[in-house]
Amino acid sequence: MATYILKRFLQLIPVFLGATLLVYFLVFSLPGDPIVALFGDKPVNEAVAAQLRAQYHLDQPFWIQYLLYLKGIFTFDLGQDFSGRPIAAVLGEVFPVTARLAVMALIFEAVFGIIFGLIAGLRKGKFFDATVLIASLIVIGIPIFVLGFLLQFTIGVQLGWAKPTVSSAATVQDLILPAIVLGLGSFAYVLRLTRTSVIENMNADYVRTATAKGLSRFRVVRVHILRNSLIPVITFLGADLGALMGGAIVTEGIFNVPGVGNRLYRAVTQGEGPTVVSIVTVLVLIYVVSNLLVDLLYAWLDPRIRYDA
Amino acid sequence: MSDYISHGPALTGPENIGAVVLEVRDLSVDFGVDKKWVPAAVGLNYEVRAGEVLAIVGESGSGKSASSMALLGLLPSNSRVSGSVKLSGKELLGGDASNIRSVRGKDVAVIFQEPMTALNPVYTVGAQIVETVRLHNEVSPGEARERALRMLDLVELPDPEKAFKSYPHQLSGGQRQRAMIAQSLSCDPKLLIADEPTTALDVTVQAEILDLMRNLRNKLDSAIVLITHDMGVVADLADRIAVMRRGLIVETGTADQIFHNPQHPYTQALLAAVPHLGQGGAGSEGEVDVTAALAAATHAELESVDREELARRERENAAALAAAEAARASGEPVLELTDVAIEYPKQGRVPAFRAVEGANLTIYPGQVVGLVGESGSGKTTIGRAAVGLLPVAAGKMHVVGQDISAAKKNGKQLHQVRRHIGMVFQDPSSSLNPRLPIGESIGEPMYLAGVAKGPDLQKRIEALLDQVELPRDYRNRYPHELSGGQKQRVGIARALSLKPKLMVADEPTSALDVSVQAKVLELFQNLQRELGFACLFVTHDLAVVDVLADRICVMQRGRIVEQGTRDQILRSPQEPYTQRLLAAVPLPDPERQRERRELRAQLLATAAE
Numbered sequence: 001m002a003t004y005i006l007k008r009f010l011q012l013i014p015v016f017l018g019a020t021l022l023v024y025f026l027v028f029s030l031p032g033d034p035i036v037a038l039f040g041d042k043p044v045n046e047a048v049a050a051q052l053r054a055q056y057h058l059d060q061p062f063w064i065q066y067l068l069y070l071k072g073i074f075t076f077d078l079g080q081d082f083s084g085r086p087i088a089a090v091l092g093e094v095f096p097v098t099a100r101l102a103v104m105a106l107i108f109e110a111v112f113g114i115i116f117g118l119i120a121g122l123r124k125g126k127f128f129d130a131t132v133l134i135a136s137l138i139v140i141g142i143p144i145f146v147l148g149f150l151l152q153f154t155i156g157v158q159l160g161w162a163k164p165t166v167s168s169a170a171t172v173q174d175l176i177l178p179a180i181v182l183g184l185g186s187f188a189y190v191l192r193l194t195r196t197s198v199i200e201n202m203n204a205d206y207v208r209t210a211t212a213k214g215l216s217r218f219r220v221v222r223v224h225i226l227r228n229s230l231i232p233v234i235t236f237l238g239a240d241l242g243a244l245m246g247g248a249i250v251t252e253g254i255f256n257v258p259g260v261g262n263r264l265y266r267a268v269t270q271g272e273g274p275t276v277v278s279i280v281t282v283l284v285l286i287y288v289v290s291n292l293l294v295d296l297l298y299a300w301l302d303p304r305i306r307y308d309a
Numbered sequence: 310m311s312d313y314i315s316h317g318p319a320l321t322g323p324e325n326i327g328a329v330v331l332e333v334r335d336l337s338v339d340f341g342v343d344k345k346w347v348p349a350a351v352g353l354n355y356e357v358r359a360g361e362v363l364a365i366v367g368e369s370g371s372g373k374s375a376s377s378m379a380l381l382g383l384l385p386s387n388s389r390v391s392g393s394v395k396l397s398g399k400e401l402l403g404g405d406a407s408n409i410r411s412v413r414g415k416d417v418a419v420i421f422q423e424p425m426t427a428l429n430p431v432y433t434v435g436a437q438i439v440e441t442v443r444l445h446n447e448v449s450p451g452e453a454r455e456r457a458l459r460m461l462d463l464v465e466l467p468d469p470e471k472a473f474k475s476y477p478h479q480l481s482g483g484q485r486q487r488a489m490i491a492q493s494l495s496c497d498p499k500l501l502i503a504d505e506p507t508t509a510l511d512v513t514v515q516a517e518i519l520d521l522m523r524n525l526r527n528k529l530d531s532a533i534v535l536i537t538h539d540m541g542v543v544a545d546l547a548d549r550i551a552v553m554r555r556g557l558i559v560e561t562g563t564a565d566q567i568f569h570n571p572q573h574p575y576t577q578a579l580l581a582a583v584p585h586l587g588q589g590g591a592g593s594e595g596e597v598d599v600t601a602a603l604a605a606a607t608h609a610e611l612e613s614v615d616r617e618e619l620a621r622r623e624r625e626n627a628a629a630l631a632a633a634e635a636a637r638a639s640g641e642p643v644l645e646l647t648d649v650a651i652e653y654p655k656q657g658r659v660p661a662f663r664a665v666e667g668a669n670l671t672i673y674p675g676q677v678v679g680l681v682g683e684s685g686s687g688k689t690t691i692g693r694a695a696v697g698l699l700p701v702a703a704g705k706m707h708v709v710g711q712d713i714s715a716a717k718k719n720g721k722q723l724h725q726v727r728r729h730i731g732m733v734f735q736d737p738s739s740s741l742n743p744r745l746p747i748g749e750s751i752g753e754p755m756y757l758a759g760v761a762k763g764p765d766l767q768k769r770i771e772a773l774l775d776q777v778e779l780p781r782d783y784r785n786r787y788p789h790e791l792s793g794g795q796k797q798r799v800g801i802a803r804a805l806s807l808k809p810k811l812m813v814a815d816e817p818t819s820a821l822d823v824s825v826q827a828k829v830l831e832l833f834q835n836l837q838r839e840l841g842f843a844c845l846f847v848t849h850d851l852a853v854v855d856v857l858a859d860r861i862c863v864m865q866r867g868r869i870v871e872q873g874t875r876d877q878i879l880r881s882p883q884e885p886y887t888q889r890l891l892a893a894v895p896l897p898d899p900e901r902q903r904e905r906r907e908l909r910a911q912l913l914a915t916a917a918e
Contacts, residue, residue, distance in 0.1 A: 204426065205421060205423060205426035205427040206426060206427055206428055206429040206430070208383055208421070208427070209419070209421060209427045209428065209429070209489075210429065211383060211413070212381060212383055212413055212414060212418070212419040212421075213413065213414035213418075213440070213441045213444065213492070214410050214411065214412070214413035214414030214415055214441075214444055214445060215410075215414075215440070215444060216410065217406075223440075224429055227431055228429070228430070228431060301431065302430070302431055303430070303431060303476045303478075304430055304476070304478050
């Protein structure tokens with residue numbers, strides 16, 4: 001087991017190098033001159049522009065820029081963004097916000113998705129099941145920005161049950177509505193996955209054995225059906241954490257959340273190479289680590305899976 | 310090994326049978342299918358006494374399982390149960406749910422067919438037994454653990470502590486079934502329902518589990534309802550037998566009555582259909598007395614057979630063997646393996662696995678060679694390699710005169726060779742394309758080989774359907790419209806379509822009911838005689854090769870441990886493993902089975918020394 005985890009961590013190195021290189025190259029290839037764009041409508045002061053280019057190494061060829069960036073990372077200096085703030089500080093500011101948002105969304109989709117999916121599976125073909133299935137189909141079918149504006153307007157503005165926008169502190173309370181919007185699509189998937197899995201396991205032989213032992217229906221469901229049914233769901237949830245963090249751009253835009261998505265969007269439009277690369281790299285690492293955690297959780301849930309050698 | 314064997318009295322006589330434990334009256338079960346009630350069992354009446362084993366025998370769809378699951382309310386929700394089921398005088402049917410729940414696992418316990426799926430894969434065996442114990446008894450976790458360990462010891466698991474901590478997948482099939490039995494017995498049930506408890510197991514393991522159940526029956530004095538399709542198992546264990554067919558009990562009687570004087574035509578047909586070891590074999594003289602053969606080979610002395618009788622039977626055997634020696638095969642071999650090793654190639658992190666080592670085997674034209682072994686012995690591997698589905702890792706393999714040991718995967722040479730080989734697979738349902746009418750499935754090999762086209766092809770398909778005795782208009786039907794036996798006939802027709810020189814049949818009848826199996830085997834035998842193809846017949850069932858094979862190869866752990874003519878193997882088995890395998894096959898005859906059991910106990914005792 002320990003060797004397995006170590007191996008997986010060693011895999012992070014090529015993933016890290018590949019991701020940074022690729023993203024750096026993509027940003028480098030973006031059309032337009034970011035420094036010129038910084039001047040906006042004002043006339044470009046060539047001397048200032050040249051100085052800025054030198055400061056951000058933009059006058060160097062691609063490989064030099066990339067290697068300088070890597071060197072910065074290993075000396076714990078991620079550089080500065082175009083407004084002159086250290087990128088490390090920027091990351092420290094935006095990631096906690098988005099992490100809070102993503103974790104809240106994850107909890108929302110896991111708790112409600114599993115509960116609804118379980119009930120629907122146990123009552124296959126009944127009214128609750130049919131309703132939930134159709135509702136989840138609608139949720140999957142409607143684009144997230146439509147849902148976002150809809151909920152923001154109805155729940156946030158008209159009913160006033162939750163705050164329609166987020167303050168700069170982005171407290172848990174502020175984030176309730178955005179988290180629901182962010183998690184809604186995955187919630188529908190979790191629900192359907194749980195339902196299918198429960199239906200499959202309900203007819204398993206060991207469930208019949210459990211019933212034949214004299215266990216109550218509740219205990220059969222909780223101990224014998226649920227744990228077996230959660231195995232595929234956990235896999236989905238783990239992979240989804242990364243997707244939620246990176247995919248929060250639209251939601252963060254709608255609710256004006258000061259998180260990763262907003263900052264990344266700005267960095268991309270302004271061609272701030274180092275900022276984009278830093279944010280994306282952290283996202284990639286989160287993705288890889290959460291996948292590792294899923295695999296370990298998987299082995300814990302299903303003892304038939306063993307990672308030796 | 311020897312610990313598993315009971316040396317006590319083998320059968321409980323009627324005199325020490327106790328009070329009625331289970332009384333079933335007018336039990337009917339219906340299933341709702343497409344808004345109609347389809348009966349699965351109709352008006353069943355039977356009772357079981359303490360210390361008695363009642364076997365309910367029948368083929369698939371006879372309602373034996375459904376009616377027994379109905380006793381505990383374990384049927385799916387689309388079912389309807391009526392009648393009366395009394396456990397020690399207390400009515401089980403019709404009460405509220407908690408009533409039946411308090412009975413389940415405590416007074417009535419169930420052993421299921423497939424222990425791999427019947428135990429929850431994500432909990433340890435110990436945890437699952439402790440769960441049962443604590444549910445029905447007010448005991449501390451420690452006491453429950455103690456009890457679970459005692460139960461695991463009772464079912465003769467070699468290391469109860471280890472089994473307790475193991476997950477189901479870490480145990481072998483036999484150990485899993487022991488664990489399942491331990492769980493069932495953990496609350497001292499008055500009634501034990503065993504639903505095909507040995508069907509998923511290898512014969513030698515089956516024999517061990519049957520021994521165990523017989524021991525337990527003598528020790529515990531529970532009533533046992535044994536549900537099975539296997540007459541051999543019935544003969545081994547049952548005191549009384551109820552024969553079921555299409556939802557009805559057609560005959561009930563003591564084991565003696567049913568086996569020696571069956572009244573109902575269906576019972577007679579069922580008994581006749583059971584392929585029993587020693588009975589088959591074209592041309593050879595009479596039935597092989599395997600018991601005597603084993604006794605002769607091992608110099609065993611039997612208590613249950615007197616010495617002179619045994620000697621006479623042994624002499625008969627020897628004479629028949631000598632007579633059978635005359636037949637010799639000739640011609641160019643169709644399949645020849647010389648020191649062949651076969652590997653499952655390395656896949657990702659899973660290293661290559663050598664499934665067969667040093668196999669020597671020759672099949673001459675027109676010969677049927679039975680390849681017998683238990684699961685994991687490598688018999689199917691040889692079958693697959695003969696068709697070029699697995700590469701030969703070492704040695705030489707000649708198929709229809711060509712050396713395919715070095716043939717490239719999917720290369721031209723294999724294509725050529727495969728035109729001369731037909732293959733019949735184990736599961737007829739999954740080996741036919743569900744979206745193709747069976748006529749097309751049969752015609753496809755001929756079409757692909759360019760042998761026939763258009764009207765000519767259609768004629769050939771019809772001829773093949775005739776050969777396997779299926780109506781010609783079946784050609785437009787889809788596999789799901791056919792019964793299991795019919796599907797396997799289609800499989801055979803497809804294998805025959807290119808007029809193969811060699812047929813590889815991989816357990817072609819093991820998924821079928823006995824009466825269907827008997828008919829398919831008969832058809833196969835007739836076709837083989839008529840068309841004269843050579844055949845490698847892979848099976849776990851000795852009784853089946855006995856009917857078909859000219860030669861028998863016995864495999865154990867990737868090696869062919871013994872081979873010879875059918876008569877050599879059955880009448881004079883030399884290898885201890887072959888002897889154990891033969892002794893483990895239950896005979897559908899209670900007295901003969903008693904002799905066989907005694908012999909087996911002796912064999913295992915010598916092996917253990």
